[in-house]
Amino acid sequence: MATTRKIITDPLSDNNPITIQVLGICSALAVTVQVDTAFVMSLAVISVLTLSNVIISAMRNLIPGKIRMIVEVTVIASLVVLTDQILRAYLFEMSRQLSIFVGLIITNCIIMGRAEAFATQNPVRPSLMDGLGNGLGYSVILLLVASGREILGSGTWYHVRVLPEAYYGNGLAVLAPGAFLILGIIIWIQRTLTGNFKDD
Amino acid sequence: MELISLAVRTIFIENIVLAYFLGMCSFLACSKKIETATGLGLAVICVLGLTVPFNWFIQHYFLTEGAMAWTGIPVLATLDLSFLNLISFIAVIACTVQVVEMILDRYVPALYHSLGIFLPLITVNCSILGGSLFMVERQYDFSEAAVYGVAAGSGFALAIISISAIRKKIRYSDIPPGLQGLGMTMILTGLMSMAFMCFAGIDL
Numbered sequence: 001m002a003t004t005r006k007i008i009t010d011p012l013s014d015n016n017p018i019t020i021q022v023l024g025i026c027s028a029l030a031v032t033v034q035v036d037t038a039f040v041m042s043l044a045v046i047s048v049l050t051l052s053n054v055i056i057s058a059m060r061n062l063i064p065g066k067i068r069m070i071v072e073v074t075v076i077a078s079l080v081v082l083t084d085q086i087l088r089a090y091l092f093e094m095s096r097q098l099s100i101f102v103g104l105i106i107t108n109c110i111i112m113g114r115a116e117a118f119a120t121q122n123p124v125r126p127s128l129m130d131g132l133g134n135g136l137g138y139s140v141i142l143l144l145v146a147s148g149r150e151i152l153g154s155g156t157w158y159h160v161r162v163l164p165e166a167y168y169g170n171g172l173a174v175l176a177p178g179a180f181l182i183l184g185i186i187i188w189i190q191r192t193l194t195g196n197f198k199d200d
Numbered sequence: 201m202e203l204i205s206l207a208v209r210t211i212f213i214e215n216i217v218l219a220y221f222l223g224m225c226s227f228l229a230c231s232k233k234i235e236t237a238t239g240l241g242l243a244v245i246c247v248l249g250l251t252v253p254f255n256w257f258i259q260h261y262f263l264t265e266g267a268m269a270w271t272g273i274p275v276l277a278t279l280d281l282s283f284l285n286l287i288s289f290i291a292v293i294a295c296t297v298q299v300v301e302m303i304l305d306r307y308v309p310a311l312y313h314s315l316g317i318f319l320p321l322i323t324v325n326c327s328i329l330g331g332s333l334f335m336v337e338r339q340y341d342f343s344e345a346a347v348y349g350v351a352a353g354s355g356f357a358l359a360i361i362s363i364s365a366i367r368k369k370i371r372y373s374d375i376p377p378g379l380q381g382l383g384m385t386m387i388l389t390g391l392m393s394m395a396f397m398c399f400a401g402i403d404l
Contacts, residue, residue: 022382025224026326073294073323077287085283100333103286107326109225175397176219180390184383192378 007129011137017110018141018183019190024110027101028142029179035158038146040094044087044102046135048079049111053131055079057119072115073106080105110138141186148182149173203347210351213400216327217359218393220334223327227360228385230318237364240318241357242311245350247322248331251296252349255289255332256342263288289332290323297323327356363389 017023024045031041055075056063063071084102087095095102105111114134119127150156153173155163172178216222223244230240261267265280301319304312312319322328331352335345366388375384 019382022228023225025228026221029221029224070294073290074287077290081283081286084286100330100337103333104222104326104330106286106290107324107329109324112324172394176221177390177394177397179221180386180393184379184386184390187383187386188376188379191383192376 004126004129007126008133008136011130011133012140013137013190014194016137016141016190017113017134018138019187020194021113023113024108024138025183027104027108028138028145029176029183031098031101032142032146032149032179033153033174034150035143035146037094037097038142039158040087040091041098041101042135042139042142044083045105045108045110045138046132048076048083048105049114049135049138050128050131051079052076052111052115053119053127054124056115057122057124057127060120063120068120072112076111076115077106110134141183144186145179145182148186149178152182153178203343206344207347207351208402210348211355211358212396213402215355215359215393215396216330216352217356218389218396220330222330223325223356226318226321226325227356227363227389228382231360231364231367231385234361234364234368235314236318237360238357239315240322241353241360243315243318243322244325244327244356245353246300247293247297247328248353248356249346249350250300251289251293251328252331252335252352253342253346254296255292256335256340256345258288258292259285259336285333285336289329293328293332294323327352359392363392366392 011017015021018025018028027041027045031037052072052075056072059071080103083105084095087098087102114130118130122130147157150158151162152170154169155161155167170178173182210216214220217224217227226240231237259267259282261270263281263285265282266277267281268276268279271277297319301312304315304319331349334352335348340348363385367385370384370388379387
């Protein structure tokens, strides 16, 4: 039981997919102008990651080693198409804002990375936990960056005003450089707190 | 003229790495040495320049609604397969990378060996799939798609070669331990992206 808990809690800080393993940075920066887009994106990634881990781990003894990459990409791409269609059907406005970044979940290295590193070697249940844990670790950073950018950029959090009306909003936080700087600072704080100074 | 303006806009103003955050993983992982950064940059120009126009064909002759009218079969003529574009694009990209790899291995072995592991890894580089998806979303025509592919690749090459030069320059700087490596590169990229925003005023 202890190991199961470790599989889930490890990716939240000590082995976080974004700040420590350096995977899936693209979407972490692109969808974080506001908290609501980051939230929907997190849900999409958690579900695709968990399902792809489960499916690939269930098939791990059937997939020939030589073509496993192609099989993995096909599984992931089908799940992403499904997610994209669901978002378009029920949250059309949101899927328009996320634009191409839902499709880019296919090439999000976290999903491919976990499938390669964990799901191909472990039974279904730990793979499910691993998918959930890494998905949550990704979401935590995504929501942190989005909170920073939305509060600094427009003085609101999830469209609720948190800073006084007199605050005009810092345009830099909304634009691309703000995303890089805020994520850089989060990585700095996180690595200093966990004492993980791995040089990559 | 239109096409030149599109190319300049894609390379400098809407740089695929610094403004759209695509291809960040390899941008961070492969920018430690200038040689590898240059190799990866060239490979990305090559693959993006081929896959974007190729995916344009797939999109316009197979996937959009009514695209298969050329077959003359009534059932196919009204079919809308655009939901399949993600899967077909990633398949096209994987095949193109494989073919480019085989051609280089056969005819230009020197370049093939210098690119090494980066060629196969390009398949899962977000900037490649992103280029094709932007091409669909912005409804480029064929010549625009071809120019966009090469220009987006050049933008990536420009960004990764410059960041690797900066990283080489700061190798002996005294950076706080938690900020070393990824953290510092992130902040440098932020500053670079700020510098590239100055191009935004250029109107062609």
